[in-house]
Amino acid sequence: MAENSPNPVPFSEPPYLRGLPSPYITPAHREFQKRCRKFAWENLIQHAMEWEKAGTVPEHVFDTFCKHNMLLPNMPAPLPVDWLKRLGINDILGVKVEDWDYIYTGIYCDELARSGLSGPGGSLNAGFAFGIPPIVKFGSKELQERFLPDLLTGKKRACIAITEPEAGSDVANIVTTATKSADGKHYIINGSKKWITNGIWSDYATMAVRTGGPGPTGLSVLVVPLKNHPGVTMRRLKVSGQITGGTTYIELDDVKVPVSNLIGKEGQGMRIIMTNFNHERLVISVGVTRAARVALSAAFSYCLKREAFGKTLMDQPVVRHRLAKAGAELETMWAWVEQILYQLCHLSKEESDIQLGGLTALAKAKSAMVLNECAQVAVLLFGGNGFTQTGQGELVEAILRDVPGARIPGGSEDVLLDLSVRQLVKIYQAQEKKLSQSSKI
Numbered sequence: 195m196a197e198n199s200p201n202p203v204p205f206s207e208p209p210y211l212r213g214l215p216s217p218y219i220t221p222a223h224r225e226f227q228k229r230c231r232k233f234a235w236e237n238l239i240q241h242a243m244e245w246e247k248a249g250t251v252p253e254h255v256f257d258t259f260c261k262h263n264m265l266l267p268n269m270p271a272p273l274p275v276d277w278l279k280r281l282g283i284n285d286i287l288g289v290k291v292e293d294w295d296y297i298y299t300g301i302y303c304d305e306l307a308r309s310g311l312s313g314p315g316g317s318l319n320a321g322f323a324f325g326i327p328p329i330v331k332f333g334s335k336e337l338q339e340r341f342l343p344d345l346l347t348g349k350k351r352a353c354i355a356i357t358e359p360e361a362g363s364d365v366a367n368i369v370t371t372a373t374k375s376a377d378g379k380h381y382i383i384n385g386s387k388k389w390i391t392n393g394i395w396s397d398y399a400t401m402a403v404r405t406g407g408p409g410p411t412g413l414s415v416l417v418v419p420l421k422n423h424p425g426v427t428m429r430r431l432k433v434s435g436q437i438t439g440g441t442t443y444i445e446l447d448d449v450k451v452p453v454s455n456l457i458g459k460e461g462q463g464m465r466i467i468m469t470n471f472n473h474e475r476l477v478i479s480v481g482v483t484r485a486a487r488v489a490l491s492a493a494f495s496y497c498l499k500r501e502a503f504g505k506t507l508m509d510q511p512v513v514r515h516r517l518a519k520a521g522a523e524l525e526t527m528w529a530w531v532e533q534i535l536y537q538l539c540h541l542s543k544e545e546s547d548i549q550l551g552g553l554t555a556l557a558k559a560k561s562a563m564v565l566n567e568c569a570q571v572a573v574l575l576f577g578g579n580g581f582t583q584t585g586q587g588e589l590v591e592a593i594l595r596d597v598p599g600a601r602i603p604g605g606s607e608d609v610l611l612d613l614s615v616r617q618l619v620k621i622y623q624a625q626e627k628k629l630s631q632s633s634k635i
Contacts, residue, residue: 260348393442413463552617
């Protein structure tokens with residue numbers, strides 16, 4: 195539906211949309227949420243299942259979102275205000291670009307995921323969320339002048355290309371090489387990238403390449419032309435979930451790229467990639483938590499009407515027990531996500547990268563676990579209907595197939611669990627050292 199329900203099904207909406215007070219959501223945020231829901235419903239959500247089954251979101255949808263500046267919210271807050279105003283972009287559905295904060299980002303990502311399916315929204319947002327930000331944050335003025343006008347307005351599309359057939363979460367060991375030409379004017383790129391969301395539609399990729407020796411210090415990031423560029427071959431991959439996301443395999447055979455397409459400096463690739471991951475993991479967490487909400491609330495509604503053994507499923511204690519356990523996980527996860535969004539509004543970029551990097555990785559991993567639990571519960575309670583790709587259970591069946599797409603991209607689950615604790619240890623030990631030194635003075 196395009197409007198907020200006056201009596202939402204339990205677990206179907208975050209607390210602030212169930213009439214409960216929120217310390218984070220202002221009246222301005224609430225007004226944006228209403229406009230955002232209407233726009234997303236009319237232009238994406240109501241067609242999401244149809245397009246997911248067809249395998250592709252129509253091209254005009256991307257154009258419509260760009261026309262209304264509705265892919266810009268995928269970028270980290272604060273937005274690149276100076277650039278946007280240069281391009282004549284002053285607001286997003288009535289919110290001034292200079293007023294945009296991470297609470298707005300959270301509302302937007304939650305609404306974009308309200309179909310429960312990650313593919314349709316993912317078909318639109320990967321470039322703005324992950325591909326463009328490194329150019330904004332680390333690109334030279336000349337590089338920004340060449341690429342940002344077309345990318346920020348949606349005239350050209352971008353993606354992020356890091357993962358390779360033999361290196362995913364293990365970013366430091368990617369093997370795609372970028373070697374300078376004899377005249378020093380170009381990089382010659384050879385290698386391949388795999389599982390690249392939106393790659394098949396992208397004009398450019400913000401790509402991790404190896405310009406130096408082994409390990410993280412040998413990595414750099416380049417803007418690499420894709421569509422119709424000599425030496426670039428792309429094909430879509432058939433994946434079990436997120437069908438409409440345009441998952442792509444990219445082969446690079448002596449691909450010639452100007453050295454001026456380098457983002458930052460040679461050897462800074464690992465830093466650029468890791469900084470980008472924090473935002474990526476957060477927006478994934480928001481969308482994944484909404485998918486869990488859709489699955490569990492669908493099961494809740496079904497249990498109110500489905501009868502077995504002479505009474506509704508909701509009258510069965512074991513069913514209520516399953517819903518309660520999954521619901522507790524869901525609402526706890528959302529409270530944590532809201533907390534991180536709020537903290538990002540009140541920390542500098544430097545502080546948030548240090549203090550929240552590990553916690554954001556942990557939140558992303560946990561959100562996928564919560565989705566897995568809610569989707570499993572939903573499918574079990576739908577019974578045979580939840581195992582069928584048509585009819586009453588088709589949505590929860592599709593959401594369950596999306597679960598690996600939440601647990602693996604953006605850093606696979608086990609890697610992020612380990613990373614989060616290592617980051618927390620690092621922060622703690624640095625603070626201990628600082629306190630020890632100050633006590634000696």
